[in-house]
Amino acid sequence: xxxxxxxxxxxxxxxxxxxxxxxxxxxxxxxxxxxxxxxxxxxxxxxxxxxxxxxxxxxxxxxxxxxxxxxxxxxxxxxxxxxxxxxxxxxxxxxxxxxxxxxxxxxxxxxxxxxxxxxxxxxxxxxxxxxxxxxxxxxxxxxxxxxxxxxxxxxxxxxxxxxxxxxxxxxxxxxxxxxxxxxxxxxxxxxxxxxxxxxxxxxxxxxxxxxxxxxxxxxxxxxxxxxxxxxxxxxxxxxxxxxxxxxxxxxxxxxxxxxxxxxxxxxxxxxxxxxxxxxxxxxxxxxxxxxxxxxxxxxxxxxxxxxxxxxxxxxxxxxxxxxxxxxxxxxxxxxxxxxxxxx
Ligand SMILES: *[C@@H]1O[C@H](CO)[C@@H](O)[C@H](O)[C@H]1NC(C)=O
Ligand SMILES: *[C@@H]1O[C@H](CO)[C@@H](O)[C@H](O)[C@H]1NC(C)=O
Ligand SMILES: *[C@@H]1O[C@H](CO)[C@@H](O)[C@H](O)[C@H]1NC(C)=O
Ligand SMILES: *[C@@H]1O[C@H](CO)[C@@H](O)[C@H](O)[C@H]1NC(C)=O
Ligand SMILES: *[C@@H]1O[C@H](CO)[C@@H](O)[C@H](O)[C@H]1NC(C)=O
Numbered sequence: 001x002x003x004x005x006x007x008x009x010x011x012x013x014x015x016x017x018x019x020x021x022x023x024x025x026x027x028x029x030x031x032x033x034x035x036x037x038x039x040x041x042x043x044x045x046x047x048x049x050x051x052x053x054x055x056x057x058x059x060x061x062x063x064x065x066x067x068x069x070x071x072x073x074x075x076x077x078x079x080x081x082x083x084x085x086x087x088x089x090x091x092x093x094x095x096x097x098x099x100x101x102x103x104x105x106x107x108x109x110x111x112x113x114x115x116x117x118x119x120x121x122x123x124x125x126x127x128x129x130x131x132x133x134x135x136x137x138x139x140x141x142x143x144x145x146x147x148x149x150x151x152x153x154x155x156x157x158x159x160x161x162x163x164x165x166x167x168x169x170x171x172x173x174x175x176x177x178x179x180x181x182x183x184x185x186x187x188x189x190x191x192x193x194x195x196x197x198x199x200x201x202x203x204x205x206x207x208x209x210x211x212x213x214x215x216x217x218x219x220x221x222x223x224x225x226x227x228x229x230x231x232x233x234x235x236x237x238x239x240x241x242x243x244x245x246x247x248x249x250x251x252x253x254x255x256x257x258x259x260x261x262x263x264x265x266x267x268x269x270x271x272x273x274x275x276x277x278x279x280x281x282x283x284x285x286x287x288x289x290x291x292x293x294x295x296x297x298x299x300x301x302x303x304x305x306x307x308x309x310x311x312x313x314x315x316x317x318x319x320x321x322x323x324x325x326x327x328x329x330x331x332x333x334x335x336x337x338x339x340x341x342x343x
Pocket of ligand 5: 294298
């Protein structure tokens with residue numbers, strides 16, 4: 001009787017996120033931490049972060065290659081997800097890297113997915129980079145890294161590289177945002193309270209509508225639904241309110257911190273830009289006047305400008321017919337370009 005009650009308590013504590021205390025117990029692929037029930041491809045681990053006067057949990061996956069392929073990893077790759085994504089969205093890319101012998105480390109940023117949803121947090125790319133670095137430190141994994149970032153994760157990967165230049169030997173940017181300064185181009189400021197209202201109203205229809213036009217050029221296949229359903233689980237889950245506010249704070253951090261001015265500082269790192277040229281993503285496009293909307297997010301131009309700002313260590317691969325998420329839209333072409341460059 002006593003024992004069974006104890007084990008019930010233990011089982012509950014393994015799947016419950018107490019804000020500020022990380023889920024304990026054996027790591028699992030299916031948890032509800034961060035108010036997000038979703039099965040991940042590999043066990044989810046947690047790092048307790050003491051940050052900004054609070055104790056938060058940062059979730060991540062750390063996956064080693066099969067020893068029969070590579071007893072010692074050929075390298076470590078950190079995969080940084082974007083705003084409408086989670087660590088789990090990198091599954092296919094991670095499998096390709098693992099099969100080539102790489103170890104992969106895949107965080108869920110604070111405010112996202114399986115990680116804590118703080119009621120308030122001073123978001124900046126620097127703070128998120130510090131958080132990623134703290135996972136790597138806890139794993140003693142500070143050897144030369146390859147960092148791959150998509151969308152917001154591309155901005156973060158750039159910031160991380162600039163903060164830890166000696167750790168990053170190769171940087172891969174997949175349709176990164178911040179390649180233009182939206183505010184300088186005329187996007188008005190919107191308060192986090194206003195953005196929060198839009199975030200709270202997100203549902204399957206609104207998320208799919210946005211992804212269909214921006215990521216997939218009007219096309220749709222059932223495989224894309226997985227990633228919409230994933231987000232709906234958070235937007236409609238038990239931590240929906242802090243999640244929506246965190247997303248609003250993150251949007252504010254992104255809007256105010258474009259990376260375009262700092263690209264020339266990346267000269268010491270080898271950089272691969274993988275750009276779906278039909279992408280039109282731009283922060284604040286939805287609330288910008290029509291004449292500003294028209295000039296934003298022209299990735300057929302932004303990719304070339306970024307490569308030229310970085311200089312001769314940049315390699316640009318453009319996918320003329322793809323949108324914001326080439327790794328999901330055309331995984332074979334995308335991974336071939338990535339692995340050819342890494343080799
Ligand atoms: C994941 O866990 C939840 C809650 O514990 C459970 O309801 C759900 O069926 C599980 N999903 C899978 C795919 O195992
Ligand atoms: C990292 O190194 C420290 C100090 O050498 C050690 O105590 C710790 O167990 C190591 N952690 C991992 C995950 O290897
Ligand atoms: C989804 O959200 C949109 C816009 O926020 C709204 O117009 C629509 O009624 C919502 N649909 C459902 C099924 O809730
Ligand atoms: C390219 O990167 C290497 C280090 O990887 C550096 O030594 C070299 O100076 C860089 N080239 C330029 C033009 O900055
Ligand atoms: C992007 O910029 C190019 C070069 O200025 C221009 O030809 C093209 O029409 C623009 N595309 C869009 C969608 O505005």
